[in-house]
Amino acid sequence: QLLNQLCLELRSRGRGNAIVLCVVEFLLSVLERLVAYFNKWAYIYIGLYGYDYLTSGRKVVDLFRQRGWTTIINDHLVTRALALVSIVIGAMTGCMGIALGSVTNWMSDFGDAALPLSFFVPFMCGLALSVVLLSVVGSAVDTVIVSFAESPLEFERNHPGLYTQMARAWRLAFPEEFR
Numbered sequence: 001q002l003l004n005q006l007c008l009e010l011r012s013r014g015r016g017n018a019i020v021l022c023v024v025e026f027l028l029s030v031l032e033r034l035v036a037y038f039n040k041w042a043y044i045y046i047g048l049y050g051y052d053y054l055t056s057g058r059k060v061v062d063l064f065r066q067r068g069w070t071t072i073i074n075d076h077l078v079t080r081a082l083a084l085v086s087i088v089i090g091a092m093t094g095c096m097g098i099a100l101g102s103v104t105n106w107m108s109d110f111g112d113a114a115l116p117l118s119f120f121v122p123f124m125c126g127l128a129l130s131v132v133l134l135s136v137v138g139s140a141v142d143t144v145i146v147s148f149a150e151s152p153l154e155f156e157r158n159h160p161g162l163y164t165q166m167a168r169a170w171r172l173a174f175p176e177e178f179r
Contacts, residue, residue: 036061044139044146060146067149069174078141086130094119094125 035059041064045056064070100108101118110117148155148166155162 009066041146044143046095048143048146048150063149068176069149071118076142079138082138083131084133086127086134089128090123094123097122 037054039057039060041060042057044144045060047052049059051054051059082095096113097118100122101114107114107118151164151169155166
């Protein structure tokens with residue numbers, strides 16, 4: 001979007017070669033269309049329906065556009081929340097490493113770097129493990145979103161209470177987009 005805005009700005013000011021701007025705008029539009037199909041949602045469609053990657057990407061983008069959920073998929077808060085949880089887990093693990101280091105002197109061979117290392121090494125281990133484990137939760141949430149977008153009536157028929165709660169929450173969070 002930044003490059004599109006830059007091209008529009010150059011065109012409106014009359015700066016730059018018109019042919020070069022035209023070529024750049026064309027390349028940006030082609031790149032934009034390709035990027036739309038290469039997304040994490042396509043993997044969910046592959047798992048659910050067995051389509052190839054490009055077909056899955058196209059179908060899931062079309063599904064979200066049809067539902068009016070483009071803002072919802074761009075503003076996916078669960079990913080941010082899980083990233084924050086991973087950082088907190090890493091920090092807690094790092095603090096436990098400092099506590100362990102002060103009690104056992106397990107990093108005493110590193111001299112002045114013992115304190116930062118006794119935080120950093122456990123922090124990175126805790127962060128890496130929590131990112132891997134919480135990615136399963138994130139994928140499950142993404143699958144629920146795609147399934148809900150694909151067939152909300154089946155969800156309502158099989159789980160009416162959950163459907164009501166989910167639809168109410170989505171309408172509160174995204175009143176304009178949720179249809």
